[in-house]
Amino acid sequence: xxxxxxxxxxxxxxxxxxxxxxxxxxxxxxxxxxxxxxxxxxxxxxxxxxxxxxxxxxxxxxxxxxxxxxxxxxxxxxxxxxxxxxxxxxxxxxxxxxxxxxxxxxxxxxxxxxxxxxxxxxxxxxxxxxxxxxxxxxxxxxxxxxxxxxxxxxxxxxxxxxxxxxxxxxxxxxxxxxxxxxxxxxxxxxxxxxxxxxxxxxxxxxxxxxxxxxxxxxxxxxxxxxxxxxxxxxxxxxx
Amino acid sequence: xxxxxxxxxxxxxxxxxxxxxxxxxxxxxxxxxxxxxxxxxxxxxxxxxxxxxxxxxxxxxxxxxxxxxxxxxxxxxxxxxxxxxxxxxxxxxxxxxxxxxxxxxxxxxxxxxxxxxxxxxxxxxxxxxxxxxxxxxxxxxxxxxxxxxxxxxxxxxxxxxxxxxxxxxxxxxxxxxxxxxxxxxxxxxxxxxxxxxxxxxxxxxxxxxxxxxxxxxxxxxxxxxxxxxxxxxxxxxxxxxxxxxxxxxxxxxxxxxxxxxxxxxxxxxxxxxxxxxxxxxxxxxxxxxxxxxxxxxxxxxxxxxxxxxxxxxxxxxxxxxxxxxxxxxxxxxxxxxxxxxxxxxxxxxxxxxxxxxxxxxxxxxxxxxxxxxxxxxxx
Amino acid sequence: xxxxxxxxxxxxxxxxxxxxxxxxxxxxxxxxxxxxxxxxxxxxxxxxxxxxxxxxxxxxxxxxxxxxxxxxxxxxxxxxxxxxxxxxxxxxxxxxxxxxxxxxxxxxxxxxxxxxxxxxxxxxxxxxxxxxxxxxxxxxxxxxxxxxxxxxxxxxxxxxxxxxxxxxxxxxxxxxxxxxxxxxxxxxxxxxxxxxxxxxxxxxxxxxxxxxxxxxxxxxxxxxxxxxxxxxxxxxxxxxxxxxxxxxxxxxxxxxxxxxxxxxxxxxxxxxxxxxxxxxxxxxxxxxxxxx
Numbered sequence: 001x002x003x004x005x006x007x008x009x010x011x012x013x014x015x016x017x018x019x020x021x022x023x024x025x026x027x028x029x030x031x032x033x034x035x036x037x038x039x040x041x042x043x044x045x046x047x048x049x050x051x052x053x054x055x056x057x058x059x060x061x062x063x064x065x066x067x068x069x070x071x072x073x074x075x076x077x078x079x080x081x082x083x084x085x086x087x088x089x090x091x092x093x094x095x096x097x098x099x100x101x102x103x104x105x106x107x108x109x110x111x112x113x114x115x116x117x118x119x120x121x122x123x124x125x126x127x128x129x130x131x132x133x134x135x136x137x138x139x140x141x142x143x144x145x146x147x148x149x150x151x152x153x154x155x156x157x158x159x160x161x162x163x164x165x166x167x168x169x170x171x172x173x174x175x176x177x178x179x180x181x182x183x184x185x186x187x188x189x190x191x192x193x194x195x196x197x198x199x200x201x202x203x204x205x206x207x208x209x210x211x212x213x214x215x216x217x218x219x220x221x222x223x224x225x226x227x228x229x230x231x232x233x234x235x236x237x238x239x
Numbered sequence: 240x241x242x243x244x245x246x247x248x249x250x251x252x253x254x255x256x257x258x259x260x261x262x263x264x265x266x267x268x269x270x271x272x273x274x275x276x277x278x279x280x281x282x283x284x285x286x287x288x289x290x291x292x293x294x295x296x297x298x299x300x301x302x303x304x305x306x307x308x309x310x311x312x313x314x315x316x317x318x319x320x321x322x323x324x325x326x327x328x329x330x331x332x333x334x335x336x337x338x339x340x341x342x343x344x345x346x347x348x349x350x351x352x353x354x355x356x357x358x359x360x361x362x363x364x365x366x367x368x369x370x371x372x373x374x375x376x377x378x379x380x381x382x383x384x385x386x387x388x389x390x391x392x393x394x395x396x397x398x399x400x401x402x403x404x405x406x407x408x409x410x411x412x413x414x415x416x417x418x419x420x421x422x423x424x425x426x427x428x429x430x431x432x433x434x435x436x437x438x439x440x441x442x443x444x445x446x447x448x449x450x451x452x453x454x455x456x457x458x459x460x461x462x463x464x465x466x467x468x469x470x471x472x473x474x475x476x477x478x479x480x481x482x483x484x485x486x487x488x489x490x491x492x493x494x495x496x497x498x499x500x501x502x503x504x505x506x507x508x509x510x511x512x513x514x515x516x517x518x519x520x521x522x523x524x525x526x527x528x529x530x531x532x533x534x535x536x537x538x539x540x541x542x543x544x545x546x547x548x549x550x551x552x553x554x555x556x557x558x559x560x561x562x563x564x565x566x567x568x569x570x571x572x573x574x575x576x577x578x579x580x581x582x583x584x585x586x587x588x589x590x591x592x593x594x595x596x597x598x599x600x601x602x603x604x605x606x607x608x609x610x611x612x613x614x615x616x617x618x
Numbered sequence: 619x620x621x622x623x624x625x626x627x628x629x630x631x632x633x634x635x636x637x638x639x640x641x642x643x644x645x646x647x648x649x650x651x652x653x654x655x656x657x658x659x660x661x662x663x664x665x666x667x668x669x670x671x672x673x674x675x676x677x678x679x680x681x682x683x684x685x686x687x688x689x690x691x692x693x694x695x696x697x698x699x700x701x702x703x704x705x706x707x708x709x710x711x712x713x714x715x716x717x718x719x720x721x722x723x724x725x726x727x728x729x730x731x732x733x734x735x736x737x738x739x740x741x742x743x744x745x746x747x748x749x750x751x752x753x754x755x756x757x758x759x760x761x762x763x764x765x766x767x768x769x770x771x772x773x774x775x776x777x778x779x780x781x782x783x784x785x786x787x788x789x790x791x792x793x794x795x796x797x798x799x800x801x802x803x804x805x806x807x808x809x810x811x812x813x814x815x816x817x818x819x820x821x822x823x824x825x826x827x828x829x830x831x832x833x834x835x836x837x838x839x840x841x842x843x844x845x846x847x848x849x850x851x852x853x854x855x856x857x858x859x860x861x862x863x864x865x866x867x868x869x870x871x872x873x874x875x876x877x878x879x880x881x882x883x884x885x886x887x888x889x890x891x892x893x894x895x896x897x898x899x900x901x902x903x904x905x906x907x908x909x910x
Contacts (some may be wrong), residue, residue, distance in 0.1 A: 053799060079801035091796040093789060104789050107782055108801045155800060336713065383891045386898040389709065390653045394849035395890060401842050402887035409880035520838055524717060531714050571728030571834070578722025585714045586703045 005066035005082065005158040005191055006031045012061030014051040021047040023215040032189040036206035036223060038199045039236060043212040045195040046088060049161045053085040054078035065159065080108060084157035088164045092144045094137030098128055101136050101147055105154030117154060125150050142173035149180065159191045166198050178205050203227045211236050287456045291449040302441045310437035312549055317444035318505035319545035321451045323529045324538055325498020328455055331536020332464060333491035334471030339396030340499040341523035342403035347373040347500025348507035348518065349407065349414060355422040366447065366504050373500020374493050381492030385485045400523040404515045419514025444505045451498060452538055467491060528581055624755025625875040626868060631760035633867020634767040638822035639844025640851065640859035641771060642815040647853045648791045649811035652701060652712040656719035658841025660816055661823030663723050664688045665832055666731050668824060669738060678739055685820045693816020697809045724834040733834050740828035763825045770821055771860060774814065787811055846886060850893045852900025862901065
C-alpha cells in the first residue's frame, strides 16, 4: 500500500441537469481515518462520492487530495491520482473471472509489482483465492463485495471511497465487511470515506461522522459524539 | 383548441401560439375543452382536407407556371413524399427502423408495371392494387420480423432491400431482369390534347401525395397513432397497459409498406420503366435519410426531406460540371455532400430540419412527447 | 459428391469473408454499441489505397500492408472524430451518422478514384486446385483467405484474452463506467476497438475485392451479407459471427449451385428470417449482457 492522503472537499456544489443535489458541501477526511458520510436517501451521499471520483463535474468548489485539486478531472484520471471508488451495487464485471477483475485493478501498478500484489490480495481474501478462475457473476453478494473492495485495493489507492458496502448483505456478512474496512485503516493506514445507510454500524468503526441532509452538511463531529447525540440520531439517522 | 400531447405535425394557427395550452392527458375531451375556450372545434379530417385542398390549388397553379422540367421534378418529389411519409411514421411513431422500404416500393412499382402491360387497367385501379400488393408484402415481413428489435430488425430490413429486387432477375421473362419493364402512360383524354405529360404527372403524383398525407395525418392523431407512440416510448409499459405490441408493429409495417408501394407506383409512372437498378439498396437508404433529415415522425418533414433528396443532388452535380469537372466525377459530388450533410445534421440537429425549424422559430410550445425520439431512438 | 464438396469449399471460402466483416461489426458493437454501416465502405476505401500503392510500386504485399495500416487509421479517425459525437445519444443518431459515412466515403472514392470498375489483383493464384483429376472448387487464394481470416481471428482472440490491452478492451466493452473507476482510459480503448475493426475490415476487403472488381459500391452487398452473418450469430458473440459467416456462405453456395444464382440473396433473407424467428437475438445469444 502507498502512503495515505488527506482528502479535503471544499464547498462543492454539484447536481444533474436542473437539479442541484449538493449545495456547498465541505468535508475533511484526515489521512488514515474512516469518515462516515450519513443521511437519508436522497441527501446527496452518492452524489458526493461521484463528485469526488469525477463522474459528476462539480459546479463549484475544490477537491484536494493531499493539496492537489482533482475537481473536474475525468474518472480515469482521478483513479490514477489515487482515489478508488467502490460504487453502490458493487460493479463486479460479471463477464470476467475473479482473477481478471483483480488484474484489471492491478493494471495501475507497475508490471514488477503486479504479481506480488496479487498474491497479497489472495492472502488477505481467502475466498477470492479459492474462486479465482470462476466467472465473477457466479459469486454471492458477500463475495462480490469482497471482490470489489479487493479490486479497488489492487490499484494501490491513497483514498478509498465506499458507497453502501453493506447493501443487500446478510448481517453476519455485513459485520465481516466492516471488520475488513476497519482493518484497512488500522493495518494499511488508508484514508477511507464510508457512505452508509446503516448509520449505527458505520459510526461503530468510523473516526469522524458527517451527516448530510438535502445536499448540505448538518452535522460534523467525532463518531462517538454523533452516536451519543440522541436528538441528531433520531432526527437524521433514524435510530 | 386543445390537442393530445404527441402531435408530430400540424400547421399551427395564430390562436394556438398566443394561448398556453395545457397538456391533455385524456381527461378533457378536445371538443368540450374547445367549447370551454369559446372556439368552434373543427373536426380533424375536415381541417386536414381543407389544408390539402388549398395546397392542391396552389400546386396546380404553380405547376402551370414553372415549366415542364420543374413539373417533372415536382412529380418526382411527390412520389418520394409518399414513401418517405410512410417511413417517417414507421420510425418516428412506432419506433421501428427499416432500411428496406425500397423493396416495398419495388413491389408497388413492379405490380403496377405488370398491370399496365398485361391487363391495361386504368391508373387509379393500378395504384390501389399495387398499394395493396405492397401492403401484403409489408404484412408478411411484419409478421416474420415481429420479435425483432434494434439492429436485428435493421439487419433483416437491409437483407430485404437487397434480396427482394433480385426476384426480378430470377423471373426474368416475367419481370424483365436488369432491363426491366417499360410501359407507356398517357395524359387522360379529359384534359385535352395539348396538356403536357409532365404537368399531368405532377398533378397526379401531387394529388396522391396530398391524399396520403391527409390519411397519415389522421392516422397519427387517432388511437392507433397514440398507441404507436406509447409502444415507441416504452414497450414494456405499453404491453402492460394492454396494448397488443405485435399487432401494432405489424400494422405500422403494413402502413409504411403501403405508402412505399404507392410511392413506387408514382415513381414508376414518372419514369415509365421499372428495373432492379431503380429499386436497389441505395433507394432504401435515400428514403431513410430523407425521413431523418426532415425530422422523424413529422409529415411536414417528409416534404422537406424529399425535396432535398431530389433537388440538391442535381443542383450540386450541375454546379460541379459547370465548374469543369467531368460528368462521371461530378456525379460523385452530391453523394459526398449528402453523406457530409447527414453527419453534420445528426451531430448538430438531431431533430432534423423540422426540429430545427421548430427550435429556431419557436413555432410551437415544445411538447415532451415530440422529442422522445431524442431519448429513445430506435427500439 | 464432388459437386457437393465444391460447393461446400466455395461456400466456406466466401463465408470467411462474411465472417471477417461480421467479426469486425461485432467488435465495434460490443465496444461502442454502434452498428457501423460504413464498415464495408471503409474496407472499399482501404482497398483503393492499396491499389494506388500496388500500381505505383508493383509490389502487392506492400499494398496489402498499406491497406491494413490505413484500416487502423481510418477506424481510429472515424471513432475519434465522428462516432465520439454520437456516443451516449439515441441509437438512431449513430445509425444515421454511420450511413452518412457510408455515403460520404462512396462519394469521396468516386471523386478521387472515379467510379469505374477496376480490376484488383489477388494475393495468390486464382486457378482452381485439384487433386489428381478432381477439381476441388477452390483456389490457392481461397486457401490464403481462410488462413488469413482464421489467423486474424485467432490473434484477436489471443490479444483479448491474454494481454493487458485485451483486458482493458473487454472491460471497456462490458462496463465502461466501472472500467473508468479503475483507471482505464475508456476513450482510448474505444478508439483502439474501432481501429482493430478497421484492420479486420481492410483485410476482408483485400481478400474479396479481386473477385468483385473495385468500385465505390463494390463492398455494399458484401457488407450486407457480413451484417447478416453477425446477426445470425448474435451480435454479442465473436464466435457467433464466424459461425454465422460460414453457415451463410455455405447456404448461399448451395442455393447458388443447386438452384441458380438469382435466388442466392433470397435464400440469404430466408435463412436470416428463419434464424431470427426462432432466436430473435441470433443463434449464440444468451441472456442480454448486463451493463453496469
